[in-house]
Amino acid sequence: MESFSFPILTLMIFIPIIGMLILAFLKQSQLLAIRTVSTVFSGIPLVLAVILLANYDPGGGFQFVEKVSWIPALNIHYFLGADGISVPMLMLTALLSFISIIASFGITHRAKEYFVFFLLLEVGMMGVFAALDFFLFYVFWEIMLVPMYFLIGIWGGPRKIYAAIKFFLYTLFGSIFMLVGILILYFSSVDPSTGAHIYTLDLTILAQMAQNGNGLFLREGLQLLVWMFFFIAFAIKVPVWPFHTWLPDAHVEAPTAVSVILAGVLLKMGIYGLLRISFPILPYGTDYFSTFLAVLGVIGIIYGALVSMAQKDLKKLVAYSSVSHMGYCLLGMSVFSHFGQEFIVGISGAMFQMISHGLITGALFLLVGVIYDRAHTREIAAFGGLWTKVPVYGSLMTFFCMASLGLPGLSGFISEFLVFVGGFAKYKVLTGIAVLGVVLTAGYFLRMIQKVFLGQFNIKWSDLTEINFREIFTVTPLAILTLLIGIYPKVLSYMIDDTLGDLSNSIINGVNIVKGILG
């Protein structure tokens, strides 16, 4: 582990807090100052994220490591670090947070509190992706709940209170299971080399434990139980069918920028958690439940797509498309008892899907917000022939819809292709069904484009104004990255491949050890 003298991860996580403190001294009416401060203090982490990316060494394991003892009485450390799985996520988080802050300039009602909560949310998200101590991970994971509750509850739509409390209770329900799992891990943890009890929550040590004989700290029943506990927590966040019911409510009621963060970052945390925690620490459970993962993933793909088809509301359509798209991640990840190249293909498909979905769906929510701000409705049937009126907007929307349905040349295609190649090696029938999802996705996006932008122009919208500069500015970086990853996927794969290769080897190793000993 290379240690990095400059505490870049700490700064990325906690700089928004300085912004919050400054905001606390501003008045509600100083809108310009509030916006400037928020932009600056979400911009600095973005700059730092770029620096992080530039200094990142793909083959170097965990980097930028910071480790300080935090609660010695419980052997808990303030332990941060980044590898190929977390660096892209940190970058995505910083970018989407910055964009969302800019997209929130329209908020004038209680603006100060809004940006305070938004910056707090960014702290939690960054922390989750950088934490390497399970306790710290959990703390950041929970910290996000409160600002999210307020952001949906105060600035949301008509059913905001219901959606906010549903989100809060649902996620808390999952994470409290994770807490029990954490405690079981804590008491089961042993020193990887000696086998003595050490009581640690250090994720790197816990992962090493699974790598040798002493890693059998959780055998069979208990390992499966803990795996299930973590899975409930992560599945609710993803959300995996059938834990998805909070998502449409939260998305539809949340303000635009919050939807962007929800879809772009929060949903990824479930997948990230599986990759960071369940996979390396509990390989036996992961192997045991891999088919289960794949089945849930495929159900999610088909179910999400079918429900999207039935939506009359633009935002709900995009929300359900997320359920469908996150299903691809699960299918890609589940391919690893078929060891070897396919595993890396499948799981890097999942990684690609995380990033690509974050970019594309983030942009789709922004664009839905653009039309909603002007038309005050999101009903698909209410529009028609808008292309003549707002050609730039129409092109952007079409671009991202195409990206989402997997048009070659754009990032969505790369991720879906990798998932299918990986998935087909192990689950021929399931993957076959999943491919149908692509057709359905094309169906609902094309139908939406047709109804909104093509056909007879609805005279009602003759006053509709074109997308403005600020709004174009928010989606442009997302469009560029979507295109870049689509044309030259290596920009992403060079970051993740080594880490995923190591992860793959460690799971193979861990599973073999358990199987060898169990006979």
Add this chain to the structure above:
Amino acid sequence: MNIRLDLMIPELFLFCWAIVVLTADLFFIKEKKNILLYMSQFGFLAAAALVIFTPTGPYEMAFKWMFINDPFASFFKIVILLAGFMAVSSSYEAVQKSIEHKGEFFGLVIMSAVGMMFLVSSGELVSLYVALELSTIPLFILTAFQKRYLKSSEAGLKYLILGAFSSALLLYGISFMYGMTGTTVLIAGSINILQYSNSMHFGLVMALALVVAGLGFKLALVPFHMWAPDVYEGAPTPITSYLSVASKAAGLGALVRIIYGFFTVGTASDYWGLLIAILAAMAMIVGNVAAILQSNIKRMLAYSSIAQAGYILVGFVAASQLGLSGISIYIFAYLFANMGAFAVVVAVGHKLNSDKIEDYAGMARRSPLIAGSMTVFLLSLAGIPPTAGFIAKYKVFMAAIENGTLLWLVMIAVATTVVSIFYYARVIKEMFITEREVAANPEGRWILSSPITIAILVGLLGTLIIGIFPQPFLELASTVTQSFVY
């Protein structure tokens, strides 16, 4: 007979101070009676300082184990004194408005604290009983202190009758303990009890059941909790807060003394493990579910504190060093969060003359301090990081999981935690989300008196500091485990 009055200096000081406050009442005209409040604040802080400097250790005892000043006792005394400090601090408005006999009010609060301090220090059953009475009799009076307010009188009477009843149960249980072991000294009894270690003896079962029932009333455990919501609602709010924290801490101290000090030897511990576990589960389920239905915030917090006692018992059942230090850190976290929350209830109740949850609407506009602090307190009670309540819950659950056989209890605890968020978030929702113009308060922002601001800030700082830098507090909590064998 070893007479060591030096161990009792904090208690003796506080007792004298109660008399001083009572007497000083005679010398101040009505407008200057605030001085009594400041005197009481000083008394509590000075006694807490004295507790810190009093010799403490597992064998620091006086009068042949009647009085033990081990780290466990010191820790609980600090909790009781801080609770007393915050209770009198938050009573500023109430005393101005609706308390007539101010000297008696403060004097009785201090007296009750003296009783509680003796209670957590007692290593002998008769002194334990007397200390318990000394702590509760002033509370009966204090509950009924607003004599023109019908609910207060009703609450006082209810508390008195049930309190006397529960004391009788406890006394009956104590008589069984004496009968079985021939001594009232706990440490001697715990040796004599060994002769029954081979069988589930009827006398021991009776003793255990009666003691748990008697103290269960004091701790408001389900099914002995019926008095709590009415008493909490009727009592003056500062007294409610004092009841919910100090009295609970003292009752818990007594329970630990008796159960850990007497019943753990031999197989006697087999008797109570499941019993307490079931009580804990019932307290968490009933307390949290009933709290959802409340529209009065004092009643809601009453049910919430019933549930909190359940979480504390989860650590208690674990019967380990981790468990006992978990209980201690829990009661510490609970102290700051609950006292802070009640201080807010006092402030709001004073301004609006209402304890209805729906009247908290728009609080974020009226007073960001109140709304923000209350949010932190409620999140701490719910156990959301980075607050003290999370560290406490973590530690307690940890103890239960270490035990190995209590996973079911932990699952109930975590499930009810999710339920609890539902009613805590309702208050937060009213304060931040509901926007309503209220004619009762045209001037907008609220200015609070300084004593109550102190109470709120102490709660806020305590909750956040323990939540973010728990290390020193965890170390402190782990020292209390020295005195017990598991």
